[in-house]
Amino acid sequence: MPQRDPEQPAKHALGPEHSPHSPLSIHDLTVAYDRRPVLWDVDLDVPSGKLVTVVGPNGAGKSTLLKAALGLVPKASGRIRVFGKSMKQQRSQVAYVPQRESVDWDFPISALDVVTMGRYGVLGWCRPVRRRQKEEALVALDRVGMADMAARQISQLSGGQQQRVFLARALAQDAQLFLMDEPLASVDAATEEAIIEVLRALRTEGRTVVVVHHDLQTVPDYFDHAILLNMRVVANGPVEEVFTPEALRQTYGGQLTILSEASERLARRSRVEHP
Amino acid sequence: MTWQLYDTWVVITGALCAMACALPGAQLVLRRRSMMGDAISHVVLPGVAIAFLVTASNDPYVMLVGAVIIGVLTTLLIDLVQRAGKTEVGASMGIVFTALFALGLVLIRKAADDVHIDPHVVIYGSIELSYLDQIRLLGWEVPRGAVVNGAALLANGVLFLLFHKELKITAFDESLAASMGFRPRLVQGVLMAMTAATAVAAFETVGSILVVAMIIIPGAAAWLLTDRYGHMLLWTLLIAALSALLGHVAALIVPGWIGFEGMSTSGSMAVMAGVLFVVAWACAPQHGLIVRFHRRVLLSRRIAMEDILGLLYRYEEEAKQDAAALTVADVREALSVSHVMAALALRGVRGAKQVQFQTGGVRLTEDGRVAAQALVRTHRLWERFLWERLGLRADHIHDTADRLEHFTSEEMAQELAQLDDAGEDPHGRPIPPAGE
Numbered sequence: 001m002p003q004r005d006p007e008q009p010a011k012h013a014l015g016p017e018h019s020p021h022s023p024l025s026i027h028d029l030t031v032a033y034d035r036r037p038v039l040w041d042v043d044l045d046v047p048s049g050k051l052v053t054v055v056g057p058n059g060a061g062k063s064t065l066l067k068a069a070l071g072l073v074p075k076a077s078g079r080i081r082v083f084g085k086s087m088k089q090q091r092s093q094v095a096y097v098p099q100r101e102s103v104d105w106d107f108p109i110s111a112l113d114v115v116t117m118g119r120y121g122v123l124g125w126c127r128p129v130r131r132r133q134k135e136e137a138l139v140a141l142d143r144v145g146m147a148d149m150a151a152r153q154i155s156q157l158s159g160g161q162q163q164r165v166f167l168a169r170a171l172a173q174d175a176q177l178f179l180m181d182e183p184l185a186s187v188d189a190a191t192e193e194a195i196i197e198v199l200r201a202l203r204t205e206g207r208t209v210v211v212v213h214h215d216l217q218t219v220p221d222y223f224d225h226a227i228l229l230n231m232r233v234v235a236n237g238p239v240e241e242v243f244t245p246e247a248l249r250q251t252y253g254g255q256l257t258i259l260s261e262a263s264e265r266l267a268r269r270s271r272v273e274h275p
Numbered sequence: 276m277t278w279q280l281y282d283t284w285v286v287i288t289g290a291l292c293a294m295a296c297a298l299p300g301a302q303l304v305l306r307r308r309s310m311m312g313d314a315i316s317h318v319v320l321p322g323v324a325i326a327f328l329v330t331a332s333n334d335p336y337v338m339l340v341g342a343v344i345i346g347v348l349t350t351l352l353i354d355l356v357q358r359a360g361k362t363e364v365g366a367s368m369g370i371v372f373t374a375l376f377a378l379g380l381v382l383i384r385k386a387a388d389d390v391h392i393d394p395h396v397v398i399y400g401s402i403e404l405s406y407l408d409q410i411r412l413l414g415w416e417v418p419r420g421a422v423v424n425g426a427a428l429l430a431n432g433v434l435f436l437l438f439h440k441e442l443k444i445t446a447f448d449e450s451l452a453a454s455m456g457f458r459p460r461l462v463q464g465v466l467m468a469m470t471a472a473t474a475v476a477a478f479e480t481v482g483s484i485l486v487v488a489m490i491i492i493p494g495a496a497a498w499l500l501t502d503r504y505g506h507m508l509l510w511t512l513l514i515a516a517l518s519a520l521l522g523h524v525a526a527l528i529v530p531g532w533i534g535f536e537g538m539s540t541s542g543s544m545a546v547m548a549g550v551l552f553v554v555a556w557a558c559a560p561q562h563g564l565i566v567r568f569h570r571r572v573l574l575s576r577r578i579a580m581e582d583i584l585g586l587l588y589r590y591e592e593e594a595k596q597d598a599a600a601l602t603v604a605d606v607r608e609a610l611s612v613s614h615v616m617a618a619l620a621l622r623g624v625r626g627a628k629q630v631q632f633q634t635g636g637v638r639l640t641e642d643g644r645v646a647a648q649a650l651v652r653t654h655r656l657w658e659r660f661l662w663e664r665l666g667l668r669a670d671h672i673h674d675t676a677d678r679l680e681h682f683t684s685e686e687m688a689q690e691l692a693q694l695d696d697a698g699e700d701p702h703g704r705p706i707p708p709a710g711e
Binding site for chain 1: 450454504
């Protein structure tokens with residue numbers, strides 16, 4: 001992994017003070033797997049009511065950032081605040097969309113069952129699912145255009161449809177902050193459009209959406225705010241300010257010629273082959 | 276051999292035990308952790324032995340607590356070995372539970388010198404003898420094995436009802452569950468403790484073979500039969516109970532057939548669970564063998580039926596006005612399918628009133644002619660498409676069109692109709708008009 005010169009301060013890397021109103025503020029977060037740091041001293045505030053993307057090369061710690069924010073992986077150090085309080089106190093305010101590959105799609109449940117799980121958190125321990133939760137789930141499925149697939153077993157859905165089911169589940173959580181891990185990975189064009197439309201609707205409703213994304217081409221079209229991550233925060237700010245050739249080169253270790261898709265692919269491949 | 280009260284109790288005890296084991300087992304199967312059930316049921320032995328050596332008491336509750344503790348410890352140990360030793364999960368299970376099981380055998384030898392714990396019984400069980408050991412329950416004389424396993428089933432059933440949604444969400448999506456505060460590791464720990472406790476309850480009466488079989492097989496079979504979580508749990512219980520019943524019946528009957536003295540009932544129950552798994556695999560509604568075979572036969576028959584219609588239509592088209600009709604033998608010969616399939620297809624087209632069998636031959640009915648015309652139309656449109664659009668040679672396209680005509684949807688047919696303007700196929704034969 002390319003190391004940045006620590007002497008050179010990155011643009012927008014550190015917010016001056018953490019705002020108590022930020023949907024997600026991360027203070028000095030360090031995460032290590034097997035003593036190998038994955039995130040180093042990450043410090044940032046996510047702006048409220050924006051579509052925020054987290055981009056960076058493979059292994060930059062993008063997924064880990066979301067998981068650490070949710071408390072799913074142990075932190076070496078750092079503090080997470082959600083709307084000024086701890087994650088534990090704010091669980092009902094946060095919806096999470098894990099990577100599609102993280103679950104077993106042969107699991108014997110229907111699309112509606114998966115979406116209904118979005119209501120489990122509100123129900124809490126031991127309270128059974130009632131018709132009301134199913135109805136709320138159906139509304140969420142309808143919002144992503146999947147209402148007529150409600151009864152399908154989930155392995156019978158296409159990849160794009162599975163991703164929409166995951167999005168519907170997050171909608172069912174009715175949260176203020178959405179953390180989504182690669183919701184646009186390997187989906188068809190129609191699904192991508194449908195998902196982006198839902199994300200924009202969430203923004204209109206004043207909710208904050210943080211999306212781990214892999215396609216640099218579409219970042220300016222889809223997102224307001226970008227966090228460039230490569231173990232550390234390289235840049236963090238409005239897309240038009242931080243999406244500069246210099247910052248991207250820093251993030252991707254100089255292997256990337258800006259906005260040249262061919263070289264991006266090449267960079268990705270060389271990183272896979274020589275991690 | 277006559278059925279006696281004794282047999283009824285053996286089946287009840289076996290069924291209660293099987294259902295008690297199968298319930299947590301179904302969850303393990305869903306979590307792709309079936310072998311964890313195997314591991315747990317093996318480490319119950321050292322658990323019981325250690326509990327005895329530490330407390331010098333053979334109170335069943337002490338044994339239960341010892342087994343549950345070591346069961347949970349085992350899952351933690353497996354995790355630890357997997358992470359620290361960088362082994363895959365199967366290997367770390369193998370390392371941990373075989374070592375602990377062997378330790379259990381060593382310890383139980385020591386314990387067995389002091390008190391009567393028979394390793395033989397622990398492994399093979401003695402469900403046949405469970406009837407003799409009776410206790411009073413609500414004024415009834417009931418075999419202790421039935422009460423113990425019944426209690427385990429009841430406890431598991433209550434936990435599964437109470438934590439239905441927690442078990443479901445932590446099995447399906449651990450990270451979402453954790454983000455909602457559902458503590459997946461705690462739930463998994465409880466599940467492992469349940470499995471261990473159930474295994475202890477079951478060991479004495481039925482032995483470890485049945486425990487391992489019942490933890491894994493009913494759940495795995497049930498998963499084949501349904502794609503709903505709740506239904507899967509019900510099927511699991513049914514298959515478990517059925518294996519116990521069939522197992523005991525088989526233990527009574529089969530030895531007579533093959534000249535054995537007698538058969539272990541718990542072994543036979545485990546075998547029956549395996550048999551039921553095979554039945555489930557064959558009969559599974561979506562991907563089962565029978566369903567797949569049936570689908571294939573139906574498809575072949577449909578194609579053969581369509582071929583018959585096409586054949587008769589083309590014959591009518593070419594033959595002179597009052598030429599003799601084709602005979603059944605002609606049709607059979609022209610269809611290059613097996614005799615059975617040809618007979619099925621002929622019966623099919625007759626049943627659908629598309630052809631009639633008259634003296635002298637087989638003829639299309641009005642309905643049959645409409646269907647045949649549509650088929651031949653599709654065939655010739657495909658030929659045109661292959662020739663005109665894909666540039667294939669006219670003498671190479673018949674076979675391809677022959678296959679395509681059977682799989683042409685309405686929409687495809689409409690698209691193809693654009694090629695209709697020429698009115699004939701590449702061989703110069705007319706493309707029949709579309710029916711209404």
